[in-house]
Amino acid sequence: MHPTVAKLQHKLIVSCQARADTPLHGPRFMAAMAEAAERGGAGGIRANGAEDIRAIRAVTQLPIIGIDKRLDPQGNVIITPDLESARRVVEAGADLVALSCAFYQRPSLPELHTLIREIQDELGVPVMADCSTLEEGLWAAEAGADLVASTLSGYTPATQGLHQGPDLELVADLARQARVPVVAEGRIWTPQEARAALEAGAYAVVVGTAITNPTEITRRFVEALL
Numbered sequence: 001m002h003p004t005v006a007k008l009q010h011k012l013i014v015s016c017q018a019r020a021d022t023p024l025h026g027p028r029f030m031a032a033m034a035e036a037a038e039r040g041g042a043g044g045i046r047a048n049g050a051e052d053i054r055a056i057r058a059v060t061q062l063p064i065i066g067i068d069k070r071l072d073p074q075g076n077v078i079i080t081p082d083l084e085s086a087r088r089v090v091e092a093g094a095d096l097v098a099l100s101c102a103f104y105q106r107p108s109l110p111e112l113h114t115l116i117r118e119i120q121d122e123l124g125v126p127v128m129a130d131c132s133t134l135e136e137g138l139w140a141a142e143a144g145a146d147l148v149a150s151t152l153s154g155y156t157p158a159t160q161g162l163h164q165g166p167d168l169e170l171v172a173d174l175a176r177q178a179r180v181p182v183v184a185e186g187r188i189w190t191p192q193e194a195r196a197a198l199e200a201g202a203y204a205v206v207v208g209t210a211i212t213n214p215t216e217i218t219r220r221f222v223e224a225l226l
């Protein structure tokens, strides 16, 4: 197992991302978020784009899962589409690269295998496969991913709108069948859900919105008062 992957076992990874149209967008805020997460005991950070990653690297030694989110030609989000985007996040300080492995975006197993091998061999970092189904997770593990994650469940044509909360069934299925560690990610809102993800077999848990998006956190409280 790669030493970076070993460091993440049973850890909370905090996703520090803020879209360009939100008030906390920008490397200064994301670095502060990462520092705050580390003070709270996070074992890793997930971050988007070279600028944010560089700023986060300057304030923490925690492992950083780097991504480069873009739109594909159909207007769907694609996470770290190619080797060049992976190279930029690694040069900025990421220790691990995550990339989307949804079938509709990566239909060729040999191409996915080549991309994963290039990231591992040329850039020297492990790869996490962001998936939406069990089949995609098994496919990505076969293609050589070091970790598979439930990140895209609910966000691909195959799974859109299927889940309200975290897809712990997918986490459990992957944990039973994939031969690599499984990361639970997506719509984890409470510490109890994070714990349940570990109990379902997750190796590590990523939480974003519930920790780093004050607008959504506020909205939940406001809705509770209606």
Ligand SMILES: CC(=O)N[C@H](C=O)[C@@H](O)[C@H](O)[C@H](O)COP(=O)(O)O
Residues within 6 Å of the ligand: 015, 017, 067, 077, 151, 152, 155, 185, 186, 187, 188, 206, 207, 208, 209, 210
């Ligand atoms: C689908 C997609 O683009 N997910 C993104 C992946 O990096 C982020 O927008 C999520 O915030 C992240 O996965 C953590 O999930 P949650 O914020 O639900 O805890």
